[in-house]
Amino acid sequence: MSRLRSLGLFVLIAALFGGAFPAIKAGLEYVPPLLFATLRYLLSAVLLLGYAAATTDDWTPETASDRRAVLAGGVFFIGGTGLLFVGQQSTTSGVAAIIYSSIPILTPIAAWFLLPEERLSRRGLLGVLVGFVGVVIVVQPDPASLFGGALGGQLLVLAAAASVTLGTVLVRRTHPSMSIVAMTGWAMLLGSAIQYGFSLVLGESLADVALPVPALLILGYLSVFASGIGFVVYFTLLEQFGPLEINLVSYLMPVVAVVTGWLLLEESIAATTLVGFLVVVAGFVLLKERELIAELAKFRGATR
Incomplete structure (x- = not known):
């Protein structure tokens, strides 16, 4: 795969994933949050499993490690994102x-406890600390209104991020042998069932779902593009380059989300929020300094 094509795919998934945040915000006007998450991941599961069945023979969880990966991904990676949908109602x-x-x-915090071979250096610990300072600047917690x-909403989004992180590390720990796209599809199927169960517990009703044309377009974007195509491209690049470069997508997504939210939803963003974001990025640079320098050296070598 050429560097130019890889860069194009990198930008594509950043746009697809970043655009998911304003799409979720807009879709919440039509569908209750957990039902919204259920519909998104159920449709995505059908798409990914269909793709996997058509392109590979190992698309079903045959081994114990496959089943553990589906369980971890379904409960934490996908199931936990329901908190994102709930949290975005108020942020x-x-x-x-x-x-x-x-x-x-x-991620390295969860890996430290669950993947014994991975340990943080002192610089890595400093990077984690700086990153959390950035999150605090963004959230600006007020003890007087801690859960209101x-x-x-921001704390629920942070809890969703922590759940996704835990799911990612647990899946990595299981070393599944099945197709990663199929594993994601099965995890989405399980996660959507979990989200629907909590939706029923919280009293959400299908009678509250309104699916006019704008809502169908939003659901289609999230299910087909942000989840379906986005995950296929994501895992293609992950196999090609590894987790470090893919992690950088996390720092392009907010740019897409902020610009799209400002253009389409007339959302504004405070200067302190942007400062907090830059501090989070600085924490990541401290955390992954050696790897980033190595990747930069490889990129320079490839362009000579």
């Missing part, structure tokens, strides 16, 4: 995307 898409950009900071209003 902007740009802020939600910036909070989500803390996932590369959260915008702060409550």
